[in-house]
Structures are given as structure tokens and as C-alpha cells.
Amino acid sequence: MDPESDALSLMRSNIHDLEKEMAWCEQIIDTRLKLHFKQDTNISSIFDILPPDLQQSHSHYAQFIVKHQLDFQMRLILVLALLPALKPNVLDVLNCHNELTQRPFTEFAGVEMESCFYVTGETVSFLLGGDDLSIRFQVQSQLQSTDPQGLNEILYLHSPHYDPLSMKTPLRLQTxxxxxxxxxxxxxxxxxxxxxxxxxxxxLNWQDLVLPKSVMEPLEEIKSWIQYGETLMFDWGFMNKLRPGYRALFYGPPGTGKTMTASVLGKAISHQVYHVDLSKIISKYIGETEKNLERVFSTAENKQWILFFDEADALFGKRTQASGINEQFANQNVAYLLQRIESFSGISILATNLKDNLDDAFFRRFESVIYFPLPSVNERLTLWRQGFSKKSTLHQSINLDMIAAEHVLSGAEIMNVIRFASLQALRLGTDEISQASLLEGIRRQKIPNLNQKDAVTDSSADIFG
Structure with a gap:
């Protein structure tokens, strides 16, 4: 089945199951109102209205319910949170006025926002148990639970007003x-x-990575965590023994494949990879950096994402002796980051060219610390051979074995040379890569390094007179 047909099939499965689920919810609302207003009904308890059996369904909705073993109460909360987006008119009956007080019914306790009616914990408590306090406390407990598989994973439970019991917060499903x-x-x-x-x-795919064994082995460990970490934590009972999430540090010279590896890793296990933009994170204003970073972590919490922080030493740098207010707040930033990255339940990868610039306390937080070296001769040869387009040919004078042996370049630099030589060929109207363009491309890659060495030599001369 092609991806488009597969997506359409999944959507139809969702529609089928959601329609049954919403009909179940409508029956509960109707029955509770009849019981509340003492109208005729042959049902004495809401819990006698059994939810649809979705055990054999393949929809994403059904799979989520089965996987998380949602009980009657949590399942009702979920469908009530879905209604404003799917069938808002079902909730109209709860958004009415009491003829005696000319005010909304207190016990229905919904919230109207953006021309839409949302239920709250109060509403759920009323629907399930009327004025039964034991049911109310159960709902309150579920809304306040920090269980990573609980309602906090799926609901946006933030109220614009102070709500210590979480019972007046509108129940909205996360996007x-x-x-x-x-x-x-x-x-x-x-x-x-x-x-x-x-x-x-x-x-690129996983098999396209040209990396030494010392890098590939720990990468396989990260893959194993992503694939089996949830089983380890929940089924094998490691929740109270291990920290949530996984943290890795990639370090090594520029151009050795740290960013590329993070993106290929995500692709290999169907996880989205997000490159955090440090220019939008770091702020000169006190407290703003932490707020910006918190938005990233909060959005990525409980999702199958990988957060990638490149040039991480700019954000996670060493703490210094606090001689002034600025250093004091900078140290507080690092302390906050240490705590937040440790509590993050997802996958976070930090990358840096300068490992020694990171605060030492971060190293105790990493499950993996992986060094990305410059490629060996054999790895460089593989990169040269794989890099050229199949539509191009190499001039017979080009000896890739010799080029790989004589020129120590990173993977990124090799691809820059290949791009330069390929563009030169296209500009000349040919598909043949010349040795001259290849060597010129290599020379251009080495110029920045030579300039950097010259700068070091000049500064040394100034120091030593």
C-alpha cells in the first residue's frame, strides 16, 4: 500500500472509532442530565454505559487507548477534550442557563473560550458522579498526576487563572x-x-554513515534506547531506578558528521529531529534564556522527538567564579540547564567542537559521550568514492587512493571539494571531473586552516617578541 492510501485508511479508521466514541459520550451526557433533573431513564448508573470495544481496531485512537490501558474515567476525559474540535454542538446542552438564577449551571462548570465551550474537571466530576465527592477526588487526582503516561501527556492543562486543584482548567487536547x-x-x-x-x-540512510566503530557502537546503544526504552521503564519496572530520557554528547572537529548523524539517527527510528536555534534561545535579559529553553523542552516533552543543540558550549558553558552580578546569573543559567536537561523525558543530543568548554557537571548527565574524529584514510576513500554523482565521470589521471592518503580532510570538506569540482565540470559543459578542479577544490578547503595557523604564528611572535 502506498503512503497516501495508507494515510487515508488510517484516517478512515480514526473517523469510524471516533464516531462511536462520541456517540458513547453523548449517551453519558444525556443520561447524567436525566438523572440530575429526575427525568425518566432506565439507566441508574453512568458506569453501566459501556464504552465501545476498540481492542481489535487499528486506528491511532484505538491503539493509544489500548496501549495506555485507559479506564472508563480517563477515556471519557479524552473524548470530552476532543469534542470542541470534532463535534462542538454535543456540548451545547451543558452551555445553557438556569432559568431560576439566569446564570450558567454551576455544576456543569464549563469554560467558554474563542467562541467554543470546553469542559473542565468539574464537568467530568458531575458527569461521572453528580455530587459524589469520591468521584470528584478521583478526577482531581488524575488531573494532577505527573505520570508520564497520564493525562499530562495528552492534555494542555494550563489555566490562565490560579487553579490549585486543576478542576477549573479547560480540558484541551494538545495539537x-x-x-x-x-x-x-x-x-x-x-x-x-x-x-x-x-x-x-x-x-542519507543508516547504512550510508561512514564512521569508525568507536562511533557506530554507541550510536547503536542510542538506537536501542529509543526502540526499547519505554519497555525497559514501564514493562521491566525501571521507572524508579533510571532517570527519564536519554542524553548524548557528540564532540570532535568541525565537519566530522555530528549534525548529519543526529538527523540520520532520527530517520532510522522514525523520530523527528529538531535543531535548537541558539540565537533565539540566548538572551541578554535576566531569566529570558531559561524561559526560552523551557518552551523548547515543554513543547518536546512526551513526544518522539530528538532535540539537537549544536555548538552547545555557547549555552552549556563552564561556570565561573562569581565576581559580579552577570557571572552570578550566568551560573544560575547553567544550574537551571543542568536540572532541566536531566528531567527531560525525551532524547537530547548536544554537539560541540570544544568539549573542554562544557561545564564538568554536564558529563555526569550524559548516557553517551561520543568522539567524532577526522576520518581515517580508508574512511576518506569511501567518502570520495560515494560522494560523486553517478552522472559524472572521473578523469583517468585522478587517483582517489592517493588523494585520500595525502589530504587529511573532514567529511564536510570532502563534500565541499566534490561540489566545487562538479560545478566546474557543469560550467564547462562536461560530465568529466578534472584533476585540476579537484586539486583546486582541496586547496581552497585548506586555505582557512592555513590562515588560522598563520594567525596563531603571528600572535605567538607578538607574545615572545
Whole structure:
């Protein structure tokens, strides 16, 4: 089945199951109102109205319910949170006025926002148990639970007003789950001030990586965590023994494939990778950097995403002796980041060219610390051979074995040379790569390094007179 047909099939499955679920919810609302207003009904308990059996369904909605073993109460909360987006008129009956008081019914306790009616914990408590306090406390407990598989994963439970019991907070479904349960699409936020990160993708596959064994082995460990970490934590009972999430550090010279590897890793296990834009994170104003970073972590919490922080030493640098207010707040930033990255339940990868610039305390937080060296001779030869287009040919004078042996270049630099030589060929109207253009491309890649060495020599001369 092609991807488009598969997506359409999943969407139809969602529609079928959601229609049954909403009909179940409508029956509960109707029955509770009849019981409340003492009207005729042959049902004495809401819990006698059994939810649809979705055990054999393949929809994303049904799979989520089965996987998380949602009980009657949590399942009702979920469908009530879906109604404003799918069938808002079902809730109209709860958004009415009491003829005696000319005010909304207190016990219905919904919230009207943006021309839409949302239920609250109070509403759920009323629907399930009327004025039964034991039911009310159960609902309150579920809304306040920090269980990563609980309602906090799927609901946006933030109230504009102080709500210590979480019972007056409008129950709104998070965007990614609304998409997942309806059209079966994955949530892909765009770069913005609210989410300062950009999705990165790669055309390469796992088998295309040209990296030494010392890098590939720990990468396989990260893959294993992503694939089996949830089983380890929940089924094998490691929740109270291990920290949530996974943290890795990639370090090494520029151009050795740190960013590319992160994107290929995400592709290999179907996780989206988001490159955090540090220019939108770091602020000169006190407290703003932490707020910006918190938005990233909060948005990415409980999602199958990988957060990638390049040039991480700019954000996670060493703490210094606090001699002034600026140093004091900078140290507080690092302390906050240490705590937040440790509590993040997802996958976070930090990359840096300068490992020694990172605060030492971060190294205890990493499950993997992976060094990306410059490629060996054999790896360089593989990169040269794989890099050229199949539509191009190499002039017979080109000896890739010799070039790989004589020129120590990173993977990125090799691709820059190949791009330069290929463009030169196209400009001359040929598909043949010349040795002259290849050597000129290599020379251009080495110029910045030579300039850097000259700068070091000049500064040394100044120091030593």
C-alpha cells in the first residue's frame, strides 16, 4: 500500500472509532442530565454505559487507548477534550442557563473560550458522579498526576487563572494528539519565538554513515534506547531506578558528521529531529534564556522527538567564579540547564567542537559521550568514492587512493571539494571531473586552516617578541 492510501485508511479508521466514541459520550451526557433533573431513564448508573470495544481496531485512537490501558474515567476525559474540535454542538446542552438564577449551571462548570465551550474537571466530576465527592477526588487526582503516561501527556492543562486543584482548567487536547487522533498526521511545529527550533532531515540512510566503530557502537546503544526504552521503564519496572530520557554528547572537529548523524539517527527510528536555534534561545535579559529553553523542552516533552543543540558550549558553558552580578546569573543559567536537561523525558543530543568548554557537571548527565574524529584514510576513500554523482565521470589521471592518503580532510570538506569540482565540470559543459578542479577544490578547503595557523604564528611572535 502506498503512503497516501495508507494515510487515508488510517484516517478512515480514526473517523469510524471516533464516531462511536462520541456517540458513547453523548449517551453519558444525556443520561447524567436525566438523572440530575429526575427525568425518566432506565439507566441508574453512568458506569453501566459501556464504552465501545476498540481492542481489535487499528486506528491511532484505538491503539493509544489500548496501549495506555485507559479506564472508563480517563477515556471519557479524552473524548470530552476532543469534542470542541470534532463535534462542538454535543456540548451545547451543558452551555445553557438556569432559568431560576439566569446564570450558567454551576455544576456543569464549563469554560467558554474563542467562541467554543470546553469542559473542565468539574464537568467530568458531575458527569461521572453528580455530587459524589469520591468521584470528584478521583478526577482531581488524575488531573494532577505527573505520570508520564497520564493525562499530562495528552492534555494542555494550563489555566490562565490560579487553579490549585486543576478542576477549573479547560480540558484541551494538545495539537499533536489532535492531529494524530484525526488525520493521523504527525505534529511538526515551525520555527518561531514560541518554539525556537527547526526540523532537520537527511536524504542519507543508516547504512550510508561512514564512521569508525568507536562511533557506530554507541550510536547503536542510542538506537536501542529509543526502540526499547519505554519497555525497559514501564514493562521491566525501571521507572524508579533510571532517570527519564536519554542524553548524548557528540564532540570532535568541525565537519566530522555530528549534525548529519543526529538527523540520520532520527530517520532510522522514525523520530523527528529538531535543531535548537541558539540565537533565539540566548538572551541578554535576566531569566529570558531559561524561559526560552523551557518552551523548547515543554513543547518536546512526551513526544518522539530528538532535540539537537549544536555548538552547545555557547549555552552549556563552564561556570565561573562569581565576581559580579552577570557571572552570578550566568551560573544560575547553567544550574537551571543542568536540572532541566536531566528531567527531560525525551532524547537530547548536544554537539560541540570544544568539549573542554562544557561545564564538568554536564558529563555526569550524559548516557553517551561520543568522539567524532577526522576520518581515517580508508574512511576518506569511501567518502570520495560515494560522494560523486553517478552522472559524472572521473578523469583517468585522478587517483582517489592517493588523494585520500595525502589530504587529511573532514567529511564536510570532502563534500565541499566534490561540489566545487562538479560545478566546474557543469560550467564547462562536461560530465568529466578534472584533476585540476579537484586539486583546486582541496586547496581552497585548506586555505582557512592555513590562515588560522598563520594567525596563531603571528600572535605567538607578538607574545615572545
Amino acid at each position: 499533536e494528539y489532535l492531529l494524530f487522533f484525526t488525520t493521523s498526521e504527525h505534529y511538526r511545529p515551525d520555527l518561531s519565538d514560541a518554539f525556537p527550533a527547526t526540523r532537520v532531515q537527511s536524504q
